[in-house]
Amino acid sequence: MLSGETAVGRYPREAVAVMAQVVLQAEAAFDHHGYLERSRVTPCESITEAIAEATCSLAEDLCAQAIVTPTASGHTARRVARHRPEAPVVAVTADAAVQRQLALSW
Structure with missing residues (x-):
């Protein structure tokens, strides 16, 4: 679950942090x-x-x-x-x- 933002964007760390939060919330709701x-x-x-x-x-x-x-x-x-x-x-x-x-x- 990576995006163009993590590869070439200006805010790769922030993008990964947001994706990590999404994953944690999705797993908690599973x-x-x-x-x-x-x-x-x-x-x-x-x-x-x-x-x-x-x-x-x-x-x-x-x-x-x-x-x-x-x-x-x-x-x-x-x-x-x-x-x-x-x-x-x-x-x-x-x-x-x-x-x-x-x-x-x-």
Whole structure:
């Protein structure tokens, strides 16, 4: 979520600060519980998806402070993040390229 203002504008820092506030407000207004409930009505496509859904459900039920997921390719962490859990998703990987890719994921 960057704009021309952040790349070549006269006020790039201010533009980033405003965008950060917009993101924080949007995330605060997001209905994490409702999204998780709606995602439960669709059948799981794979074992990884079933584990990701169960992980998010348990994290919500236990009021987890974070979800830590080991991953080699980043796929598992992305599947967990797809459910938009309220707890932050922390991916652990030894692959530097995967680390950089996941830094851009939600």
